């Protein structure tokens with residue numbers, strides 16, 4: 001497996017899931033601060049010109065949450081995804097998609113002050129996203145599916161971690177406790193170390 005990535009970017013999610021899965025992978029840095037994403041060779045891999053991208057035996061997977069889902073399925077022994085037929089599969093998909101479809105636009109709304117009717121916005125509103133997450137994390141635990149840690153936690157944990165780090169998400173008690181648990185995981189710490197070393 002080959003991960004096209006850049007330190008201190010959305011690539012963190014991909015790095016984290018690969019570390020959680022115990023995957024063997026090669027890291028290829030795309031220097032997005034110097035236009036590396038516009039290199040035609042990289043554009044051929046991801047026409048969006050964005051990292052992260054995972055290449056797995058000729059299969060290209062772009063989009064962070066999709067990479068999380070792909071890696072979780074490729075390493076079933078890591079137990080990062082409830083298998084098809086498992087009743088938790090519905091909640092798993094819900095939270096996996098909640099990151100890019102709800103948390104990310106809610107953060108953008110917060111940053112830009114975008115005024116949009118909550119019935120029209122797919123994520124509802126910033127407040128609705130935060131309240132929904134708070135309720136979910138307060139009623140289950142320690143992880144978003146309950147006892148079982150999954151790739152959905154990599155997505156939700158990464159979103160909350162980013163949002164709180166840049167003060168774009170209020171540090172509600174349930175968020176802080178969850179993010180603290182997330183950051184304490186050995187795989188997440190390994191990924192952080194890789195990023196820090198690469199960014200240094």
Ligand SMILES: N[C@@H](CCC(=O)N[C@@H](CS)C(=O)NCC(=O)O)C(=O)O
Nearest residue numbers: 009010032037049050051052063064
């Ligand atoms: N929807 C994508 C977003 C990826 C993304 O926006 N990556 C940024 C870095 S955080 C990037 O590659 N930016 C370079 C550019 O757009 O020129 C995902 O979730 O993976």
